[in-house]
Amino acid sequence: MPTLRVLGYAAKAVGQPLVPFEYEPPELGENDVRVSITHCGVCHTDIHAIDNYYGITDYPFVPGHEIVGDVSAVGPAVSGLKEGDRVGIGWQGRSCMQCEWCLKGEEQLCMDIVPSGTWVPYGGFSFSVVVDSRFAYPLPRAMPSQVAAVLMCAGITVYSPLREYLTESAPKVAIVGVGGLGHLAIQFAHALGWEVAALSSSPEKKEQALAFGADRFIETNNQASLRQFDYGFDLLMCTASGGMNWEALLMTLKKKGRLVLLGFPDVTLNSTDLVAHQLSITGSFLGNRATMREMLAFAQDQGIAPELELMPMSHVNKAIKRVKENKARYRIVLVN
Numbered sequence: 550m551p552t553l554r555v556l557g558y559a560a561k562a563v564g565q566p567l568v569p570f571e572y573e574p575p576e577l578g579e580n581d582v583r584v585s586i587t588h589c590g591v592c593h594t595d596i597h598a599i600d601n602y603y604g605i606t607d608y609p610f611v612p613g614h615e616i617v618g619d620v621s622a623v624g625p626a627v628s629g630l631k632e633g634d635r636v637g638i639g640w641q642g643r644s645c646m647q648c649e650w651c652l653k654g655e656e657q658l659c660m661d662i663v664p665s666g667t668w669v670p671y672g673g674f675s676f677s678v679v680v681d682s683r684f685a686y687p688l689p690r691a692m693p694s695q696v697a698a699v700l701m702c703a704g705i706t707v708y709s710p711l712r713e714y715l716t717e718s719a720p721k722v723a724i725v726g727v728g729g730l731g732h733l734a735i736q737f738a739h740a741l742g743w744e745v746a747a748l749s750s751s752p753e754k755k756e757q758a759l760a761f762g763a764d765r766f767i768e769t770n771n772q773a774s775l776r777q778f779d780y781g782f783d784l785l786m787c788t789a790s791g792g793m794n795w796e797a798l799l800m801t802l803k804k805k806g807r808l809v810l811l812g813f814p815d816v817t818l819n820s821t822d823l824v825a826h827q828l829s830i831t832g833s834f835l836g837n838r839a840t841m842r843e844m845l846a847f848a849q850d851q852g853i854a855p856e857l858e859l860m861p862m863s864h865v866n867k868a869i870k871r872v873k874e875n876k877a878r879y880r881i882v883l884v885n
């Protein structure tokens with residue numbers, strides 16, 4: 550009997566364009582579901598991983614971790630999902646379920662996080678993927694699949710710290726970067742009750758930032774206007790990938806304020822203000838399962854949706870090129 554094979558798009562070596570790639574479908578573990586992919590968003594980390602920026606990429610590498618599709622097979626121990634159910638899947642496709650972090654419900658910090666990525670063995674730029682059913686999230690019925698796809702990584706990445714660091718009285722956040730992550734962060738922050746400033750080096754993004762819900766727009770290259778906000782924010786959320794003047798940005802934090810990094814920018818700074826103002830710098834990675842479910846319901850309830858472009862899955866290299874050239878507004882979703 551011929552084995553059914555899966556078609557995906559893989560990088561065969563560092564930095565190579567993706568090529569059609571056929572592979573044996575991974576075996577279904579007892580808690581696993583197989584999902585027939587309809588949509589997959591393109592995230593910056595897909596592109597970094599093609600280039601082996603994190604040093605963890607195995608080739609052939611099928612990227613893609615903003616996945617929406619329909620369950621096509623369920624393992625014997627799966628509960629709560631059945632064939633035909635529409636689900637969303639993010640970067641994390643499984644976890645060990647027994648380390649200290651998993652037991653605390655912080656699965657995104659699982660000690661086995663690298664082998665738990667959805668791209669192990671093969672990710673969402675494909676027709677099918679196998680993940681642990683506990684990381685396949687049923688979607689609100691009325692939520693369009695392309696919207697859900699982007700929320701599975703970009704959405705949870707911004708929602709999780711905005712929720713965690715939300716304070717009771719008049720919290721003020723500055724969101725650095727109005728791109729794939731930033732434009733969603735503005736929407737979520739506004740809906741959660743933060744007073745929101747959007748910071749960008751591109752003045753042409755002002756009107757859209759305000760339309761997404763920002764209360765003000767600050768041009769980061771204009772030091773005079775930036776300095777008007779010294780000691781202004783409780784939280785500075787950096788969604789941009791580099792080229793920041795960190796010391797100038799840290800000046801806008803209130804004493805004891807917090808800078809949270811969402812991408813993987815290089816950070817170099819003089820530590821004087823960090824120490825003297827008792828500031829914190831922290832990272833935030835994905836979100837746990839409870840927060841993922843909460844984020845999906847909140848986004849649906851508040852009408853939060855990414856701006857996106859749809860492209861056929863077969864145009865994956867074109868999509869990657871647009872993201873690399875910073876031309877995507879603001880996210881591209883590939884459709885099978």
Ligand SMILES: [Zn+2]
Nearest residue numbers: 592594702703
């Ligand atoms: Zn991502």
Ligand SMILES: [Zn+2]
Nearest residue numbers: 645648651659
């Ligand atoms: Zn674990």
